[in-house]
Amino acid sequence: MYDVMVNIKSVLKEQGFKLTSQRRATLEVMLKNQDKHLSADEIYVEVKRTNPEIGLATVYRTVLLFEELGIISKHNFEDGRNRYELSHPEENHDHHHLICLKCGGVSEVEVDLLGALEGIIDKKHSFKVVNHKVKFYGLCSKCR
Amino acid sequence: MYDVMVNIKSVLKEQGFKLTSQRRATLEVMLKNQDKHLSADEIYVEVKRTNPEIGLATVYRTVLLFEELGIISKHNFEDGRNRYELSHPEENHDHHHLICLKCGGVSEVEVDLLGALEGIIDKKHSFKVVNHKVKFYGLCSKCR
DNA sequence: ATCTTTGCAAATGCTTTGCACATTC
DNA sequence: GAATGTGCAAAGCATTTGCAAAGAT
Numbered sequence: 001m002y003d004v005m006v007n008i009k010s011v012l013k014e015q016g017f018k019l020t021s022q023r024r025a026t027l028e029v030m031l032k033n034q035d036k037h038l039s040a041d042e043i044y045v046e047v048k049r050t051n052p053e054i055g056l057a058t059v060y061r062t063v064l065l066f067e068e069l070g071i072i073s074k075h076n077f078e079d080g081r082n083r084y085e086l087s088h089p090e091e092n093h094d095h096h097h098l099i100c101l102k103c104g105g106v107s108e109v110e111v112d113l114l115g116a117l118e119g120i121i122d123k124k125h126s127f128k129v130v131n132h133k134v135k136f137y138g139l140c141s142k143c144r
Numbered sequence: 145m146y147d148v149m150v151n152i153k154s155v156l157k158e159q160g161f162k163l164t165s166q167r168r169a170t171l172e173v174m175l176k177n178q179d180k181h182l183s184a185d186e187i188y189v190e191v192k193r194t195n196p197e198i199g200l201a202t203v204y205r206t207v208l209l210f211e212e213l214g215i216i217s218k219h220n221f222e223d224g225r226n227r228y229e230l231s232h233p234e235e236n237h238d239h240h241h242l243i244c245l246k247c248g249g250v251s252e253v254e255v256d257l258l259g260a261l262e263g264i265i266d267k268k269h270s271f272k273v274v275n276h277k278v279k280f281y282g283l284c285s286k287c288r
Numbered sequence: 289a290t291c292t293t294t295g296c297a298a299a300t301g302c303t304t305t306g307c308a309c310a311t312t313c
Numbered sequence: 314g315a316a317t318g319t320g321c322a323a324a325g326c327a328t329t330t331g332c333a334a335a336g337a338t
Contacts, residue, residue, distance in 0.1 A: 039302090040303080057305085
Protein backbone atom coordinates (compact mmCIF):
# COMPACT_ATOMS: atom_id res chain seq x y z
CA MET A 1 0.00 0.00 0.00
CA TYR A 2 1.21 3.50 -0.83
CA ASP A 3 2.06 6.04 1.82
CA VAL A 4 -1.29 7.54 2.76
CA MET A 5 0.27 9.72 5.41
CA VAL A 6 2.43 11.63 2.92
CA ASN A 7 -0.59 12.12 0.72
CA ILE A 8 -2.77 13.42 3.53
CA LYS A 9 -0.03 15.73 4.68
CA SER A 10 0.04 17.45 1.30
CA VAL A 11 -3.76 17.60 1.17
CA LEU A 12 -3.79 19.41 4.52
CA LYS A 13 -1.01 21.77 3.46
CA GLU A 14 -2.69 22.67 0.20
CA GLN A 15 -5.78 23.76 2.08
CA GLY A 16 -3.86 25.68 4.74
CA PHE A 17 -4.34 23.23 7.58
CA LYS A 18 -1.60 22.18 9.94
CA LEU A 19 -0.38 18.66 10.47
CA THR A 20 -0.53 18.20 14.20
CA SER A 21 0.36 15.11 16.18
CA GLN A 22 -3.33 14.67 17.04
CA ARG A 23 -4.32 14.60 13.39
CA ARG A 24 -1.51 12.22 12.53
CA ALA A 25 -2.47 9.92 15.39
CA THR A 26 -6.13 9.97 14.42
CA LEU A 27 -5.27 9.08 10.86
CA GLU A 28 -3.06 6.23 12.04
CA VAL A 29 -5.95 4.82 14.05
CA MET A 30 -8.18 4.96 10.99
CA LEU A 31 -5.52 3.24 8.92
CA LYS A 32 -5.15 0.46 11.45
CA ASN A 33 -8.91 -0.09 11.61
CA GLN A 34 -9.94 -0.05 7.99
CA ASP A 35 -12.13 -3.09 8.48
CA LYS A 36 -14.09 -1.44 11.30
CA HIS A 37 -16.53 1.42 11.66
CA LEU A 38 -15.37 3.39 14.66
CA SER A 39 -17.35 5.96 16.59
CA ALA A 40 -15.75 9.22 17.73
CA ASP A 41 -15.46 7.82 21.21
CA GLU A 42 -13.83 4.62 20.01
CA ILE A 43 -11.33 6.63 17.98
CA TYR A 44 -10.67 8.71 21.08
CA VAL A 45 -9.90 5.64 23.17
CA GLU A 46 -7.52 4.32 20.52
CA VAL A 47 -5.72 7.61 19.96
CA LYS A 48 -5.31 8.01 23.71
CA ARG A 49 -3.05 4.95 23.74
CA THR A 50 -0.33 6.83 21.89
CA ASN A 51 -1.41 10.42 22.66
CA PRO A 52 -2.84 10.33 26.19
CA GLU A 53 -3.24 14.10 26.27
CA ILE A 54 -5.77 14.27 23.44
CA GLY A 55 -9.29 15.50 24.18
CA LEU A 56 -12.53 14.06 22.86
CA ALA A 57 -13.45 17.43 21.37
CA THR A 58 -10.34 17.31 19.24
CA VAL A 59 -11.34 13.94 17.88
CA TYR A 60 -14.73 15.36 16.92
CA ARG A 61 -13.08 18.32 15.22
CA THR A 62 -10.56 16.11 13.44
CA VAL A 63 -13.15 13.70 12.22
CA LEU A 64 -15.21 16.60 10.87
CA LEU A 65 -12.20 18.02 9.07
CA PHE A 66 -11.23 14.66 7.59
CA GLU A 67 -14.74 14.14 6.36
CA GLU A 68 -14.81 17.53 4.67
CA LEU A 69 -11.51 16.69 3.00
CA GLY A 70 -12.89 13.39 1.78
CA ILE A 71 -10.37 11.37 3.77
CA ILE A 72 -12.98 9.49 5.78
CA SER A 73 -16.69 9.01 5.44
CA LYS A 74 -19.39 9.14 8.06
CA HIS A 75 -22.13 6.55 8.43
CA ASN A 76 -25.17 6.20 10.58
CA PHE A 77 -26.03 2.64 11.49
CA GLU A 78 -28.89 3.63 13.78
CA ASP A 79 -27.07 2.86 16.98
CA GLY A 80 -27.18 6.39 18.32
CA ARG A 81 -23.79 7.62 17.18
CA ASN A 82 -21.98 8.34 13.96
CA ARG A 83 -19.33 5.96 12.75
CA TYR A 84 -16.36 6.61 10.53
CA GLU A 85 -14.17 4.72 8.11
CA LEU A 86 -11.30 5.61 5.83
CA SER A 87 -12.43 6.32 2.29
CA HIS A 88 -11.03 3.79 -0.13
CA PRO A 89 -8.85 5.91 -2.38
CA GLU A 90 -9.75 3.88 -5.47
CA GLU A 91 -13.48 4.42 -4.99
CA ASN A 92 -15.12 7.60 -6.21
CA HIS A 93 -18.39 6.78 -4.42
CA ASP A 94 -18.99 5.33 -0.98
CA HIS A 95 -19.37 1.57 -1.01
CA HIS A 96 -22.56 -0.08 0.18
CA HIS A 97 -23.17 -1.65 3.56
CA LEU A 98 -25.02 -4.75 4.65
CA ILE A 99 -26.59 -4.49 8.08
CA CYS A 100 -27.87 -7.61 9.77
CA LEU A 101 -31.16 -7.06 11.57
CA LYS A 102 -30.47 -9.90 13.97
CA CYS A 103 -26.83 -9.61 15.05
CA GLY A 104 -26.23 -6.00 14.03
CA GLY A 105 -23.11 -6.89 12.08
CA VAL A 106 -22.04 -4.56 9.30
CA SER A 107 -20.16 -5.64 6.18
CA GLU A 108 -19.16 -4.05 2.92
CA VAL A 109 -20.21 -4.61 -0.65
CA GLU A 110 -17.54 -4.09 -3.26
CA VAL A 111 -19.78 -3.87 -6.30
CA ASP A 112 -21.40 -0.53 -7.03
CA LEU A 113 -23.81 -1.22 -9.90
CA LEU A 114 -25.73 2.03 -9.53
CA GLY A 115 -24.70 3.50 -12.87
CA ALA A 116 -27.97 2.72 -14.63
CA LEU A 117 -30.00 4.08 -11.74
CA GLU A 118 -27.96 7.27 -11.57
CA GLY A 119 -28.38 7.70 -15.31
CA ILE A 120 -32.15 7.53 -14.92
CA ILE A 121 -32.02 9.98 -12.03
CA ASP A 122 -30.08 12.40 -14.19
CA LYS A 123 -32.56 12.12 -17.06
CA LYS A 124 -35.81 12.00 -15.12
CA HIS A 125 -35.03 14.41 -12.30
CA SER A 126 -32.11 16.28 -13.84
CA PHE A 127 -30.33 15.65 -10.54
CA LYS A 128 -26.54 15.41 -10.77
CA VAL A 129 -25.44 12.60 -8.44
CA VAL A 130 -22.13 13.22 -6.67
CA ASN A 131 -22.20 10.45 -4.09
CA HIS A 132 -24.55 7.93 -2.54
CA LYS A 133 -25.11 6.14 0.73
CA VAL A 134 -26.66 2.72 0.36
CA LYS A 135 -27.59 0.41 3.19
CA PHE A 136 -29.16 -3.01 2.83
CA TYR A 137 -30.98 -4.41 5.83
CA GLY A 138 -31.56 -8.11 6.17
CA LEU A 139 -30.10 -11.34 7.47
CA CYS A 140 -26.42 -12.19 7.20
CA SER A 141 -25.09 -15.62 6.30
CA LYS A 142 -24.85 -16.66 9.95
CA CYS A 143 -28.26 -15.41 11.03
CA ARG A 144 -30.51 -16.26 8.10
CA MET B 145 -57.54 6.74 -1.73
CA TYR B 146 -58.68 3.88 0.44
CA ASP B 147 -59.33 4.30 4.13
CA VAL B 148 -55.91 4.02 5.70
CA MET B 149 -57.28 4.76 9.13
CA VAL B 150 -59.51 1.69 9.17
CA ASN B 151 -56.58 -0.41 8.06
CA ILE B 152 -54.25 0.94 10.73
CA LYS B 153 -56.88 0.45 13.36
CA SER B 154 -57.07 -3.23 12.60
CA VAL B 155 -53.28 -3.52 12.47
CA LEU B 156 -53.09 -2.05 15.96
CA LYS B 157 -55.86 -4.28 17.26
CA GLU B 158 -54.32 -7.43 15.86
CA GLN B 159 -51.14 -6.72 17.76
CA GLY B 160 -52.92 -5.82 20.96
CA PHE B 161 -52.32 -2.06 20.83
CA LYS B 162 -54.98 0.50 21.60
CA LEU B 163 -56.22 3.14 19.23
CA THR B 164 -55.91 6.33 21.23
CA SER B 165 -56.78 9.83 20.09
CA GLN B 166 -53.07 10.69 20.12
CA ARG B 167 -52.25 7.86 17.74
CA ARG B 168 -55.15 8.76 15.47
CA ALA B 169 -54.10 12.40 15.41
CA THR B 170 -50.49 11.52 14.69
CA LEU B 171 -51.52 9.32 11.82
CA GLU B 172 -53.72 12.07 10.42
CA VAL B 173 -50.79 14.47 10.46
CA MET B 174 -48.68 11.94 8.56
CA LEU B 175 -51.47 11.45 6.03
CA LYS B 176 -51.76 15.18 5.44
CA ASN B 177 -48.02 15.55 4.96
CA GLN B 178 -47.15 12.68 2.69
CA ASP B 179 -44.98 14.91 0.53
CA LYS B 180 -42.89 16.04 3.50
CA HIS B 181 -40.38 14.46 5.86
CA LEU B 182 -41.38 15.61 9.33
CA SER B 183 -39.26 15.46 12.47
CA ALA B 184 -40.74 14.35 15.79
CA ASP B 185 -40.90 17.94 16.88
CA GLU B 186 -42.64 19.05 13.71
CA ILE B 187 -45.19 16.27 14.11
CA TYR B 188 -45.67 17.38 17.71
CA VAL B 189 -46.41 20.97 16.64
CA GLU B 190 -48.92 19.79 14.05
CA VAL B 191 -50.69 17.34 16.33
CA LYS B 192 -50.92 20.02 19.01
CA ARG B 193 -53.23 22.00 16.74
CA THR B 194 -55.99 19.44 17.16
CA ASN B 195 -54.82 17.76 20.38
CA PRO B 196 -53.23 20.52 22.48
CA GLU B 197 -52.78 18.23 25.44
CA ILE B 198 -50.37 15.84 23.71
CA GLY B 199 -46.80 15.56 25.01
CA LEU B 200 -43.64 15.35 22.93
CA ALA B 201 -42.72 12.05 24.56
CA THR B 202 -45.93 10.55 23.26
CA VAL B 203 -45.05 11.60 19.74
CA TYR B 204 -41.68 9.87 20.11
CA ARG B 205 -43.37 6.74 21.41
CA THR B 206 -46.00 6.80 18.69
CA VAL B 207 -43.50 7.31 15.94
CA LEU B 208 -41.45 4.40 17.26
CA LEU B 209 -44.52 2.16 17.36
CA PHE B 210 -45.61 3.15 13.87
CA GLU B 211 -42.15 2.43 12.55
CA GLU B 212 -42.11 -1.01 14.14
CA LEU B 213 -45.49 -1.71 12.58
CA GLY B 214 -44.22 -0.63 9.19
CA ILE B 215 -46.69 2.24 8.97
CA ILE B 216 -44.04 4.92 8.65
CA SER B 217 -40.33 4.88 7.90
CA LYS B 218 -37.52 6.78 9.52
CA HIS B 219 -34.82 8.62 7.63
CA ASN B 220 -31.70 10.45 8.58
CA PHE B 221 -30.88 13.36 6.32
CA GLU B 222 -27.91 14.48 8.40
CA ASP B 223 -29.61 17.50 9.87
CA GLY B 224 -29.36 16.34 13.45
CA ARG B 225 -32.77 14.74 13.85
CA ASN B 226 -34.69 11.82 12.47
CA ARG B 227 -37.44 12.42 9.97
CA TYR B 228 -40.49 10.34 9.22
CA GLU B 229 -42.82 9.67 6.33
CA LEU B 230 -45.77 7.41 5.73
CA SER B 231 -44.78 4.18 4.02
CA HIS B 232 -46.29 3.87 0.59
CA PRO B 233 -48.51 0.83 0.93
CA GLU B 234 -47.76 -0.35 -2.61
CA GLU B 235 -44.01 -0.40 -2.02
CA ASN B 236 -42.38 -3.36 -0.36
CA HIS B 237 -39.05 -1.53 -0.01
CA ASP B 238 -38.34 2.06 0.98
CA HIS B 239 -38.01 4.36 -2.01
CA HIS B 240 -34.80 6.27 -2.65
CA HIS B 241 -34.12 9.89 -1.81
CA LEU B 242 -32.28 12.64 -3.62
CA ILE B 243 -30.59 15.14 -1.33
CA CYS B 244 -29.30 18.39 -2.75
CA LEU B 245 -25.95 19.39 -1.30
CA LYS B 246 -26.60 23.04 -2.00
CA CYS B 247 -30.19 23.77 -0.99
CA GLY B 248 -30.78 20.74 1.21
CA GLY B 249 -33.98 19.82 -0.61
CA VAL B 250 -35.10 16.22 -0.48
CA SER B 251 -37.10 14.48 -3.20
CA GLU B 252 -38.18 10.95 -3.94
CA VAL B 253 -37.25 8.48 -6.64
CA GLU B 254 -40.00 6.16 -7.77
CA VAL B 255 -37.84 3.58 -9.56
CA ASP B 256 -36.19 0.92 -7.44
CA LEU B 257 -33.89 -0.95 -9.84
CA LEU B 258 -31.92 -2.71 -7.13
CA GLY B 259 -33.03 -6.21 -8.01
CA ALA B 260 -29.83 -7.15 -9.83
CA LEU B 261 -27.68 -5.78 -7.04
CA GLU B 262 -29.69 -7.59 -4.37
CA GLY B 263 -29.36 -10.78 -6.36
CA ILE B 264 -25.59 -10.42 -6.37
CA ILE B 265 -25.59 -9.69 -2.66
CA ASP B 266 -27.57 -12.85 -2.04
CA LYS B 267 -25.18 -14.96 -4.13
CA LYS B 268 -21.87 -13.43 -3.14
CA HIS B 269 -22.51 -12.70 0.53
CA SER B 270 -25.46 -15.00 1.13
CA PHE B 271 -27.14 -12.02 2.75
CA LYS B 272 -30.94 -11.99 2.56
CA VAL B 273 -32.02 -8.41 1.84
CA VAL B 274 -35.25 -7.35 3.52
CA ASN B 275 -35.14 -3.61 2.96
CA HIS B 276 -32.77 -0.87 1.86
CA LYS B 277 -32.14 2.79 2.47
CA VAL B 278 -30.65 4.61 -0.48
CA LYS B 279 -29.67 8.26 -0.56
CA PHE B 280 -28.17 10.06 -3.51
CA TYR B 281 -26.27 13.25 -2.80
CA GLY B 282 -25.74 15.82 -5.51
CA LEU B 283 -27.23 18.87 -7.16
CA CYS B 284 -30.91 19.24 -7.87
CA SER B 285 -32.30 20.70 -11.08
CA LYS B 286 -32.44 24.22 -9.63
CA CYS B 287 -28.97 24.21 -8.08
CA ARG B 288 -26.81 22.39 -10.61
C1' DA C 289 -61.10 -4.49 36.32
C1' DT C 290 -56.98 -4.87 33.93
C1' DC C 291 -53.49 -3.66 31.18
C1' DT C 292 -51.94 -0.08 28.17
C1' DT C 293 -50.93 4.63 27.29
C1' DT C 294 -49.96 9.35 28.41
C1' DG C 295 -47.83 13.85 30.32
C1' DC C 296 -44.61 15.79 32.76
C1' DA C 297 -40.14 16.51 34.14
C1' DA C 298 -35.84 14.75 34.76
C1' DA C 299 -32.19 12.13 32.91
C1' DT C 300 -29.28 10.47 29.18
C1' DG C 301 -25.78 10.64 25.82
C1' DC C 302 -23.73 12.32 21.67
C1' DT C 303 -21.88 16.42 19.84
C1' DT C 304 -20.64 21.31 19.81
C1' DT C 305 -18.71 25.50 21.63
C1' DG C 306 -16.15 29.31 24.37
C1' DC C 307 -11.97 30.47 25.86
C1' DA C 308 -7.20 30.66 27.38
C1' DC C 309 -3.08 28.31 26.25
C1' DA C 310 -0.07 25.73 23.08
C1' DT C 311 1.63 24.64 18.58
C1' DT C 312 2.66 24.80 13.71
C1' DC C 313 4.43 27.22 9.69
C1' DG D 314 5.02 36.28 15.09
C1' DA D 315 0.58 35.30 13.31
C1' DA D 316 -2.81 32.25 12.67
C1' DT D 317 -4.44 27.82 13.55
C1' DG D 318 -5.29 24.04 16.68
C1' DT D 319 -6.08 21.99 21.35
C1' DG D 320 -7.97 20.72 26.11
C1' DC D 321 -11.15 21.36 29.34
C1' DA D 322 -15.49 22.15 31.05
C1' DA D 323 -19.86 23.73 30.11
C1' DA D 324 -23.66 24.07 27.05
C1' DG D 325 -26.86 22.27 23.52
C1' DC D 326 -30.25 19.34 21.82
C1' DA D 327 -32.65 15.23 20.24
C1' DT D 328 -34.37 11.34 22.41
C1' DT D 329 -35.51 8.27 26.30
C1' DT D 330 -37.29 7.05 30.77
C1' DG D 331 -39.67 6.80 35.55
C1' DC D 332 -43.82 7.34 37.56
C1' DA D 333 -48.45 8.45 38.88
C1' DA D 334 -52.72 9.52 36.64
C1' DA D 335 -55.89 8.70 32.67
C1' DG D 336 -57.88 5.93 29.17
C1' DA D 337 -59.15 1.86 26.23
C1' DT D 338 -61.19 -2.73 25.79
